[in-house]
Amino acid sequence: MKVLIVDDSKTMRSIHRSVIGKIGSADIEEACDGQDALSKASAFQPDLILLDRNMPNMDGYTFLKIYRSKGNSTPIIMITSEACKTSIVEAIKAGVNDYVVKPFSPEKLSERIKRILEKQEAA
């Protein structure tokens, strides 16, 4: 499994890395904003992307729109502190596969990742 973690906080990237590590072995790449993620996603070809919404330079929502507009169908879980319905609906319309609101427990994120991976395997 190849996972791209996109977050401007090194702490959050480390937390995500730990959650993924407990699910199973994975090849992990990190990006610190949407712009960085676009170039890394292109080279890395991930099976799953964990995407923060609020980041400098290019935010997660802009990345999502650009990434999907290029025909990429890799599952994306958006992880954000924005819990308002408008933000969630906006992200789903733009092509996010799941949405996890911070603060979350590691178990919750783990469940969501597993669910996405199971769906992928079943497809």
Next chain:
Amino acid sequence: MDPQFANPLIHATQKAFESLVQLEIAFDEPIVVASMPEEFDVSGIIGLSGGIIGLFAISFPTETAEKIVSTFAGSTIGISDREDFVDAVGELANIIMRSGISKFGCGDITISSPSVVLGNHHCIQTPSDNTIIMVPCHTSAGDFSIELSIRSVNSPSASACLTPVAAAAER
């Protein structure tokens, strides 16, 4: 201003600590104080504009901050690991503020990127006419506090913002 106005942040801090930091937390009653506390060494600060103008801060003694961010990040982080330490404190402040923001009912609130202040017994100076609400917090990793320094609440429904009922009911 009713100190219970800070209730959305108390709720958000509790959620953040119980889920991400996995520490039980207890709060004293929020109190209005004359100035920001000066007994702390580390503060994560978020500026607020729009519906509320002011700042939110979470302030710790150094040792407490080190224990909390290490639990949060899942690895030992000391104040000497400056970049990681600052990132973790800032991210914690950011998560709490963003999580609590929608519960104020004050319309759109814009928040700044987090800033972190380090320095023994530092003083965060805010305008003298700000209302400062402080909430002492207690965990097994040590005591700390959250503070809300408010210059104004800019909302047509400002009176609703100052009514603690909705926030209190949520706790």
